Amino acid sequence: xxxxxxxxxxxVQPVGSPLSLECTVEGTSNPNLYWYRxxxxxxxxxxxxxxxxxxISSEVPQNxxxxxxxxxxxxxxxxxxxxxxxxxxLCASSQGANYNSPLHFGNGTRLTVT
Amino acid sequence: GESVxxxxxxxxxxxxxxxxxxxxxxxxxxxxxxxxxxxxGKGPQFIIDIRSNMDKRQGQRVTVLLNKTVKHLxxxxxxxxxxxxxxxxxxxxNGDSWGxxxxxxxxxxxxxx
Numbered sequence: 001x002x003x004x005x006x007x008x009x010x011x012v013q014p015v016g017s018p019l020s021l022e023c024t025v026e027g028t029s030n031p032n033l034y035w036y037r038x039x040x041x042x043x044x045x046x047x048x049x050x051x052x053x054x055x056i057s058s059e060v061p062q063n064x065x066x067x068x069x070x071x072x073x074x075x076x077x078x079x080x081x082x083x084x085x086x087x088x089x090l091c092a093s094s095q096g097a098n099y100n101s102p103l104h105f106g107n108g109t110r111l112t113v114t
Numbered sequence: 115g116e117s118v119x120x121x122x123x124x125x126x127x128x129x130x131x132x133x134x135x136x137x138x139x140x141x142x143x144x145x146x147x148x149x150x151x152x153x154x155g156k157g158p159q160f161i162i163d164i165r166s167n168m169d170k171r172q173g174q175r176v177t178v179l180l181n182k183t184v185k186h187l188x189x190x191x192x193x194x195x196x197x198x199x200x201x202x203x204x205x206x207x208n209g210d211s212w213g214x215x216x217x218x219x220x221x222x223x224x225x226x227x
Contacts, residue, residue, distance in 0.1 A: 004157075032213045043203060043217040044158070051212065059214070090157050094213040100146040100165070103213055105157030 002027045004106035006091050012112045019064075019078040021109050023091030026072070033074040034092040034103065035066055044090065050074060086113045124222045127198075133191040135202050135221050140185060143209030149178060149189045150203045152220070158203060161189070191223075199225045 003026040013019060025031055032051050036044040046059045048066035056066050063082050067075045074091055088110050092103040127133045139147075145166035150158035164171045164178045164187075171178050177190040187204050201222050205215040 006157075034213065041220075043219045044215075046214055046216075049212070049214055092157075100163075100207060101213065102148050102160045102163050103215060104160060105150075107155075107157045110155075 002031070002093050002095075002104045004091055004093055004104060006089075006106035006109055008109060009107065010110045010112075012114060013081050014114055015083055016080045019076070019081050019085070019111070021076040021089055021091075021111075023074040023076075023106060024072055025074075025093045028072075028093065028095060030071060031093040031095060033068060034094075035064075035074065035076050036090045036092060036105075038088040038090060038108075040088075048076070081113045083113050086111055123219070124224065126224045126226060127194045129194060129196060129225050129227050131194055133189075133194045133198065133223060135189045135191075135204075135223065137187040137189075137204035137218055138185060139187060139204075139206050141206060141208050141216075142185070144206035145209060146207040147178070147180060147187050148205045148215065149176075149187075150205065150217075151198075152201045152203065154200075161202075194223075194225050196225050196227070199223055 005024045034049045035047045037047055038044045050056050050068045053068055064078050088108050090108045091106045094103045095101040148163040149161040151161050152158045162173045162176050162178050164180050169180050175192045179188045201220040203217050203220045205217045
């Protein structure tokens with residue numbers, strides 16, 4: 001089964017500072033990878049997804065970017081954080097491509113921008 | 115726009131009773147649905163999924179029912195336990211097979227002794 005590792009678990013950053021959140025996946029190869037954001041007490045919003053190395057699709061315009069340098073590594077970045085970037089960031093993985101399978105989530109990074 | 119939503123934001127259930135969590139969806143193109151459980155400070159945990167060619171699927175103590183006629187999805191938990199206290203999300207794929215899910219707002223389930 002897939003295991004998704006995310007770090008750090010919590011992060012407090014000042015406005016205008018850079019961001020780098022990392023996610024790695026074990027137990028599968030060539031997964032689809034996703035970054036979701038969850039506001040307090042709300043559902044999940046898809047930010048980025050990737051179907052392969054170097055392939056990134058953005059779902060919403062924002063201050064963030066994503067990269068996939070290796071098959072099972074997914075990185076979420078920002079050059080200058082905004083207060084509105086605060087939230088709970090979740091990395092997820094699913095099997096292969098072009099058929100439905102459940103997403104498996106990591107335990108998230110809680111980002112507070114001050 | 116089309117969306118996934120939940121009827122009840124909070125559900126209080128007595129330990130040992132059965133729980134029913136409801137979800138409405140409006141995108142008729144959706145053909146894959148998933149229920150997730152999220153405990154405080156953790157990522158969502160997969161519970162059960164169902165495809166549109168089925169109307170019922172059972173797992174361990176859980177049953178998902180899909181009514182395509184009225185675009186309604188439900189999760190039934192049998193003999194609810196304290197460990198079932200969590201937020202439950204339904205998600206639909208909007209007809210997309212690449213795993214891009216749209217999530218509802220969630221239902222908080224509170225199990226009382």
